[in-house]
Amino acid sequence: MVGGEEYLTNSLVLGFMAEGQVRGVVVLAPLSEASWEIKNIAVSPNHQGRGLGKALLRAALDLCKDRSVQEVWIGTGNSSLSQLALYQKMGFRMMEIVRDFFSQHYAEEIVENGIPCRDMVRLVLRFTVE
Numbered sequence: 001m002v003g004g005e006e007y008l009t010n011s012l013v014l015g016f017m018a019e020g021q022v023r024g025v026v027v028l029a030p031l032s033e034a035s036w037e038i039k040n041i042a043v044s045p046n047h048q049g050r051g052l053g054k055a056l057l058r059a060a061l062d063l064c065k066d067r068s069v070q071e072v073w074i075g076t077g078n079s080s081l082s083q084l085a086l087y088q089k090m091g092f093r094m095m096e097i098v099r100d101f102f103s104q105h106y107a108e109e110i111v112e113n114g115i116p117c118r119d120m121v122r123l124v125l126r127f128t129v130e
């Protein structure tokens, strides 16, 4: 989801564990004091579609609220239709498009749902009423 790995030094990772195994993780990092970004979220393939992704997002958003963060960003591909659905169901709204982000940062062409993944859609959830 991001071009570099520099965010790993100042990020927080929340994980969901069961039966001694990590089933899902979410990685968050501050962009500023008031604005944080979810840098990555993943649920193990065998456990997807059972609410774990939503639960991880909820935990990440609760953590941000506890720290008085005002807005949380998340980015995904133009072709990532289920992720776009999930994030909007959680209250995120589309805000920016970074054109050609994926075409420029990834050597291999990515195709999802029959759609070439070229652009990054950046969504934001603001805790104040919009």
Ligand SMILES: CC(C)(COP(=O)(O)OP(=O)(O)OC[C@H]1O[C@@H](n2cnc3c(N)ncnc32)[C@H](O)[C@@H]1OP(=O)(O)O)[C@@H](O)C(=O)NCCC(=O)NCCS
Binding pocket: 001, 040, 041, 042, 043, 044, 047, 048, 049, 050, 051, 052, 053, 054, 055, 075, 076, 077, 080, 081, 082, 083, 085, 086, 089
């Ligand atoms: C994205 C990911 C973390 C979601 O985790 P998950 O545990 O499968 O998600 P959940 O089961 O909690 O929730 C999925 C929600 O999206 C909804 N959804 C998925 N595809 C949808 C579609 N096409 N239309 C409408 N809703 C859709 C589901 O219905 C569900 O919402 P609901 O509970 O209201 O029905 C997981 O699929 C994953 O790890 N994918 C691979 C890595 C990845 O793509 N990470 C994100 C990078 S941007």
